[in-house]
Amino acid sequence: MKIFNIKKIGQFSLLLAIAFSFHSVFAQENDIPKDLQSLAQELGCQTKEDCAAAFDSNFEKGLDLAEKYKVYDKEQSEIAKSYKQEVISKLSNITDENFEEEIIKIAKGILSKPKAAKSLQLDKGAVTAAETIVKEVKNAGTNIGVCSRKADTLSREELIDCLEASKQLAKKGDIVEKYIPKGIIEKSEMAGIAALLDEALVRGEYPELGKTAEEAGQKCLRPGSETLKSCDVIAEKYFGPEGVRELAAVRAQTKQIGDNYLKGLENMELATPDGRKIVGKTAIKESCEKAFQTKDIKLAKACGEFAVKNGFADRGEVEESLKFFESVADKNVNFDQCRINPEACQKFIPEQYKKEFEGHKKIYEIIKEQAGFDPMQCER
Known part of the structure; x- marks a missing residue:
């Protein structure tokens, strides 16, 4: 999962989309489209990410190739040509430190020209969203490039910074939700909570719960886990009052399932070939063991049917076992x-x-x- 998808964020890659960059050309495809493979080959790239990076490293060549391979329609091509030198000049002076901000400035410039903005499907909402996203990411101490990478490739510090940015963006959903779906932000927040909890466990803040969130979860849901105060502390600290209530509810549900299972075992009933009824797991187990010890084939078959009926064994296993049992029943084994x-x-x-x-x-x-x-x- 990526924290952000730079191909979608605010469309400020897509705003130069069509007119000034290759980012949009590959934004909607997992792989390079067939009709653009010749373009990609000439640019020297094999994936959409490589092509976007190749364009960023040589704007003028990218724009020339876009014109050569007719990436734009007629109207967009005319607009692109009219702004090409101006945009190349601005892009060529952009540094890594101010790349996103300068892109937004260019976008605002295009926005001031209604015909160009309409042709490029650029509106004020897209620019505002892009500006908001860039600002929050910068405030979190990171950048769009980092947060566009897959989460599992980020360091713990980078992940936390990007998740802090997503947390702040969640508060501005009315501005950015069109470009970063609410579900993505919610997943990012949960991943952030998990990362922070993992950090605390690794540091040994809750030694009785282990070193990972998975270990802690297993221990906090076991019967009797109410005595582990750290479970409630974690629920409160990382998930708030709702987390405490949910933990209590899941514990109660787990206990109920366990009680029902045990009750079901004790109420199990085995009907023997001679008409007796043996009730309870322990009594049934002892009777079936005795059937094999005494070579009681009829009772052994009843035990086999019982095992299949209650999901303790499949029919094939039982039939093989009974076949073997019958073959040696009359022998001194x-x-x-x-x-x-x-x-x-x-x-x-x-x-x-x-x-x-x-x-x-x-x-x-x-x-x-x-x-x-x-x-x-x-x-x-």
Whole structure:
């Protein structure tokens, strides 16, 4: 996400748009349009950003190429030619420090000539918005060039400066909203809050909440997090009274979901083949474990259906497990022994899984050799 999009801001790139710069030529495309690729090739650029930069570094060449490739319509071309030398002279004397301000001065000059302004679709609102944006960005200690870059390419200090500018611009939405949508400003404000919170966490201001906003969020929403006073402090400091209320509401919702889940587990019911009803997670778990230990195929199938019905396993897994279970039910297999000595049950492994078993066996042997002891001993 970019904090600002220089191709849209106040259209002061677009005001020289068509008449005096290449910025507008590429402003509406992610890539260079096909009909302008020859122009871009001659200018020596491969992306819209490169072309805008190439124009800025050589205004006169850019304008000549714009005329050569008929970027303008007839009326715009006539106006461009009439102001070309004047604009080139002004642009050539612009320094990096005053680039945006001088562009706005040129825009105001064009605005004073109604025919030129109309042809270039330039109005007072666009110039006022551009001037407001440039002023607030400068007041925040940064510039349009920095804030036009992607947020993830900015340093923390640059990001905070640009977000401070967006915060101030949000107060002047009636002037700039046409050029910087309200949603973009709101996203920027939230990103700014997250950046400031991350800074505080990294500095160790809230050690019990970890080092990132994600860690802090997880801890502040866990059951019992009311005892972590820092959570409420952060909610108040960074999000205001509404943040405190929202935190309380989310905590209550999380607790309710947890309570409902636990209540649901305790109310679960398994109907056995002999007509009994086993209620509660623990009782069901014990009964199903016993079914496999005693090789009770009917109860094992009921447990499998229960697992599928309640989302604990998919049907394919259950059917494979039951198929294997049935194949060994009439054999003398000690599954506890298989757990600590898989080779004891090797002959019961279905054919399609034997290669996989052999592969795991080889891996196990390598691990045992490298570790210097048998990990299976830990199972005993």
